Amino acid sequence: MKNAKCLENDFIDKPELTAFVREVVLPGSSDVVPKLDLRSCRYDLTYHPSPIHRWGIFAAENIPARRTVIEYTGQKIDARETQRRLFRQHMYIFRLNRKWAIDGAIGGIGAEFINHSCNPNLYVRLRSGRIFLISCRRIASGEELTYDYNILYNGVDIPCSCGTKKCRGIINRKA
Numbered sequence: 001m002k003n004a005k006c007l008e009n010d011f012i013d014k015p016e017l018t019a020f021v022r023e024v025v026l027p028g029s030s031d032v033v034p035k036l037d038l039r040s041c042r043y044d045l046t047y048h049p050s051p052i053h054r055w056g057i058f059a060a061e062n063i064p065a066r067r068t069v070i071e072y073t074g075q076k077i078d079a080r081e082t083q084r085r086l087f088r089q090h091m092y093i094f095r096l097n098r099k100w101a102i103d104g105a106i107g108g109i110g111a112e113f114i115n116h117s118c119n120p121n122l123y124v125r126l127r128s129g130r131i132f133l134i135s136c137r138r139i140a141s142g143e144e145l146t147y148d149y150n151i152l153y154n155g156v157d158i159p160c161s162c163g164t165k166k167c168r169g170i171i172n173r174k175a
């Protein structure tokens, strides 16, 4: 399995979780406002509602090409725990490989709120089990940060609303 953002269950109707499930059974199931830890970000970033999906992370200063912009941090969990957390309303999990994933809902510094685009301005680089998002071109202050979630097609179309000219129409890829 290639590394990819885990999103396949995000478009299936799920029951609204009770506060107990949200806060105790599935800790860190952050469904509300992004928490952006600027001390851990390499550049000045900000968040507000996104034209793509819910919240987005935006550049608050110009970012040159080929720079590490933010690390996708979070709790390292195995495949079984990943399955368990798929019941959340929104997914902040990034799969590293067949066994391991990073859950940005716990210990995420904001990268878990970056949206998908079919013509993104960031790309993913894995380094010793850590996930870094690197600028693939110059990003102007005010632009929304995006990367390609790289989700393999599993039979269900996940609609994309990135709005770029290169939009595939769906977030997942028919390899």
Ligand SMILES: [Zn+2]
Pocket (backbone or CB within 6 Å): 117, 118, 119, 160, 161, 162, 163, 164, 166, 167, 168, 169, 170
């Ligand atoms: Zn798209």
